[in-house]
Amino acid sequence: MFKQIRSDIQTVFENDPAARRLFEVAFTYSGLHAIWAHRIAHKLYKHRWFTLARIISQCSRFMTGIEIHPGAKIGKRFFIDHGMGVVIGETCEIGDDVVIYQGVTLGGTGKEKGKRHPTIGNNVVIASGAKVLGSFKVGDQSNIGANSVVLREVPPNSTVVGIPGRIVKQDGRRVDRLSHQLPDPIVDSIRSMQNEIDRLCSELESVKNERGERVLIKAFEDGKYEE
Numbered sequence: 001m002f003k004q005i006r007s008d009i010q011t012v013f014e015n016d017p018a019a020r021r022l023f024e025v026a027f028t029y030s031g032l033h034a035i036w037a038h039r040i041a042h043k044l045y046k047h048r049w050f051t052l053a054r055i056i057s058q059c060s061r062f063m064t065g066i067e068i069h070p071g072a073k074i075g076k077r078f079f080i081d082h083g084m085g086v087v088i089g090e091t092c093e094i095g096d097d098v099v100i101y102q103g104v105t106l107g108g109t110g111k112e113k114g115k116r117h118p119t120i121g122n123n124v125v126i127a128s129g130a131k132v133l134g135s136f137k138v139g140d141q142s143n144i145g146a147n148s149v150v151l152r153e154v155p156p157n158s159t160v161v162g163i164p165g166r167i168v169k170q171d172g173r174r175v176d177r178l179s180h181q182l183p184d185p186i187v188d189s190i191r192s193m194q195n196e197i198d199r200l201c202s203e204l205e206s207v208k209n210e211r212g213e214r215v216l217i218k219a220f221e222d223g224k225y226e227e
Contacts, residue, residue, distance in 0.1 A: 004039075008032055011077040015099055031080030034066035038074065045070035075122070082128075089117035095140070096122045103129040109151070121156065 012029055013019050025032065037060035044053040053070035061067040066083040068074075071090035077097045080086055085103040088094070091114070092106045100106075104126050108116035118132045121140035129147040132138060139156030150165035159169040167175050 005036070007077060008035060011079050015079045016081060030064035030066060031083040031086075034060050034064040034068060034080060034083060034086075035074070035078060037064075038068040038070070038072070041068075041070035042072070042074075072117075091115045091135070092117035093119040095120055095124070098122070098124050098126075100126040101128040101146075105131045105133070107131070107133050109134045118150075 009022065009025055009032070012025050012032060019025050019029075037056055041053040041056040041060070044050075044056070050070075057068065057070050064083060066080060066086045068086075068088045069090040069092070072088045072092045072094070074088075074094045075096040075098065078094060079099045080101075081099065082102040083100075086100060087105045087107060089107045091108075094106075098120055106118050106120065106126075110116070112135075115135045118134060119137040120126070120132070121138055121142065123141045124138055124143070126132065126138075126144040127146040127148075130144045130150070131148070132144065132150045134151055136153040138144065138150070138154045139158060141157045142154050143159045144150060144154075144165070145159070145161035147163070148161050148165045149163045150160055152165070154160055154165075154167065155170060157171045158167045160166065161168055169175060
């Protein structure tokens with residue numbers, strides 16, 4: 001247990017340049033307190049002490065502003081920075097060396113049973129305000145941008161931004177967001193409107209050309225135009 005505590009504190013120093021002293025980190029970092037409370041609640045949850053586990057979870061939420069369901073599985077060296085408003089659902093699974101910031105939600109999309117929350121791979125960073133919703137995996141070494149809403153699986157080594165989330169970089173290379181498999185209804189609407197505008201412009205040009213030919217023929221017939 002003490003080895004795990006030391007690892008948690010060391011993780012804070014590795015990820016937060018504002019961390020100065022051991023005493024300060026141990027007694028003032030709400031993310032650290034939420035993780036410690038969750039470990040206790042999770043052990044009780046696995047032994048089917050569901051109510052007591054939820055009581056500990058809710059007390060931790062009241063004290064830290066971070067809500068982690070006792071059923072969530074969290075790996076090693078997990079770090080929550082400025083954790084106010086963080087919500088982690090019951091069937092969520094988080095790998096090792098994951099960093100998340102304030103306002104992040106790892107939640108579901110409905111009332112379905114079974115696995116309904118995301119699985120977060122190793123070495124993933126989820127920025128402030130991001131929402132990862134649904135039963136899918138966010139691959140290792142990926143980054144989720146601030147305020148993104150991710151609704152589909154994210155391949156490893158990817159960077160996701162926007163609403164809904166779309167991949168803008170994968171394996172170190174930029175990705176054309178218009179051709180990527182993640183849907184973007186805003187882009188689709190703009191593309192549809194542009195196609196309709198092009199069609200109307202083509203029809204208008206045809207009408208103008210036809211009317212121009214008629215005027216030219218009429219001018220020839222009336223003798224008002226000479227070549």
